[in-house]
Amino acid sequence: MRENETLQAMTKEELISLITLYSKNWLAMDGVWFQSIEQKYGMDEAMVHDAQAWERFTVIEARRIKQFLNLPERAGLEGLARALSLRFYANINQDEIRIQGNTLLYRTLECRVQSARTRKNMALHPCKPVGLIEYAGFARTIDERITCQCVSCYPDSCDDTxxxxxxFTLNEAQ
Incomplete structure (x- = not known):
């Protein structure tokens, strides 16, 4: 692969800013295609396509991050935490990760998608069904022993913090 001379000339700070910009651009593209389907065919149809896209993309993203981090096949919760911290979302959302025993709690404190929809006077995105596909698939790709369950996510939000x-639960018996 040919090296990009423009990137090679950038400082670390410029590259970090560029990664944030790329993350915002990626999320904008994700939102633009989703809203295009939502406006023409409705939320239900948009959610079908969103689920299909995330089912495939989350595995691609997890594999590439796993390879980048040189994680072992069974990376465990520590590997999952490292991988979650490098997702596109990690650059633009405020989140936190807590590991306790054989569980990892991942919380998005501030979500750019929901903030944008609120700002545009749009209904909140019903993330939970796609989130289950996305997060479970991501975790399974990092370590097939990890399962995922939703604690709180719109439209079934129960945690206003x-x-x-x-x-995420690591099932070490597997």
């Missing part, structure tokens, strides 16, 4: 919350 965060946008969403997901509990």
């Amino acid at each position: 965060c946008a969403c919350s997901w509990l």
Whole structure:
């Protein structure tokens, strides 16, 4: 692969800013295609396509991050925490990760998607069904022993201290 001379000339700070910009651009593209389907065919149809896209993309993203981090096949919760911290979302959402025993709690404290929809006077995005596909698939790709369950996510939000919350469990007996 040919090296990009412009990137090679950038400082670390410029590259970090560029990664944030790329993350925002990626999320904007994700939102633009989703809203295009939502406006023409409705939320239900948009959610079908969103689920299909995330089912495939989350595995691609997890594999590439796993390879970048040189994680072992069974990376465990520590590997999952490292991988979650490098997702596109991690650059633009405020989140937190807590590991306790054989569980990892991942909380999105401030969600750029929901903030944008609120700012545009749009209904909140019903993230939970796609989030289950996305987070479970991501975790399974990092380590097939990890399962995921939703703690709180719109439209089934029960924790007003965060946008969403997901509990990952490492089943070491597998």
